[in-house]
Amino acid sequence: MPVTVLLVDDEPLVRAGLRAVLEAQPDIEVVGEAADGAAVIPLVRRLRPDVVAMDVRMPLLDGIEATRALLRTVGAPPKILVVTTFENDEYVYGALRAGADGFLLKRARPAEIVHAVRLVAEGESLLFPASVRRLAAEYGDDGGNRAARAVLERARLTEREGEVLRLMARGLTNAEIAARLVVGTETVKTHVSAVLAKLGARDRTQAVIAAYESGFVAPG
Amino acid sequence: MPVTVLLVDDEPLVRAGLRAVLEAQPDIEVVGEAADGAAVIPLVRRLRPDVVAMDVRMPLLDGIEATRALLRTVGAPPKILVVTTFENDEYVYGALRAGADGFLLKRARPAEIVHAVRLVAEGESLLFPASVRRLAAEYGDDGGNRAARAVLERARLTEREGEVLRLMARGLTNAEIAARLVVGTETVKTHVSAVLAKLGARDRTQAVIAAYESGFVAPG
DNA sequence: GATCTCCTCCCCCGTGCGGGGGAGGCGGGC
């Protein structure tokens, strides 16, 4: 059965765009739309979507409050994909802290949007592009350790994948990582691919950026 | 004429190793050795080396003080390559602040060592692997702007190269950077190569790491 | 026992990347 999606955005144009992009996929179905956060909860109760694609900035009830309300009041809540215009939107942090599963830039390419929806539907987190660095701030001043663990959990990286990401963020090639971990390069490639997928990164460079931006690795 | 090098390290073994590596090159000549920073200044006056490869941790006079003294007292001072065991050596920052032109890990491969010597001899800076992030701290809290400019100057990146590095650090591919800057991909490749060379980075991933570690781009 | 996750390793394949060259135009400085 297809992935069902509810669109929440105050701009009809954006909703139409998302609908067009998503419905072009045989395995994704847009089951409803809402123009404001206040309308979300009853709609979710009725339509039971797998994913809610929700704008952060909306009149009446914004994406953060709507996310919080959804998670608090709905049993078995849908996955929440926060939609935003700006990479460094203050609201995004709030939404992620409120429990959103990922976020999506409005200027992302169709393929990326589809990818993001599928990913969160499968239970993965989408932290890239990572304005999530401030996660670190939440976790006090004991450095990046707890923050790193938090990122690990949010992105659902396995321990091994976390090790690989850390080595990627030190500039090592797959072969060097393989030597360091005493495994085959094919194994490293597998882990790297998993890391890229979970972080929503296109290549190792973006993964390293995400590692820095999320506080998974800290400068210094 | 060859590049002349003066070796300064309290461990004879290290000096011998550097000598062996460097003298294997037809265009590099080791013209002298010293076991402590205190002996450096007269030797430099006498030998006029192009490059001084200097350990940071030495008895009597360490690499930081020796660097400072060299730059203060010698007219047309040599390029100074700081040699260190650890990537995150506190002393390294001091040496770079004191005016050293680059640093070198003792565990670097011979080819890298040779490369570093040639590079600083040519007047380039070698900031990678970048424990230079704390440059940012020197420049107050006005964010990364002045720090970025400082890194630009230290690494002698041109304005265009700085732009390219910034886009690399946002995860863009060469083609995307080319589109953004409205130039050909070949042009971008040229800039990228220049950035890699000047930062001493092996690939774009390492360049991005250097950008973060140096404070050239800031998380957030 | 069956199922699941994780780690490990293997295949094929296209391509973006980076190194090696060279070259022309343009501006500023000597």
Added chain:
DNA sequence: GCCCGCCTCCCCCGCACGGGGGAGGAGATC
């Protein structure tokens, strides 16, 4: 005038990278 730094674009070439599959073993869970 000349030279030099910078930006621009071009060639060839090897390889690491990343996507697409598949598969076996260890360990935990049910």
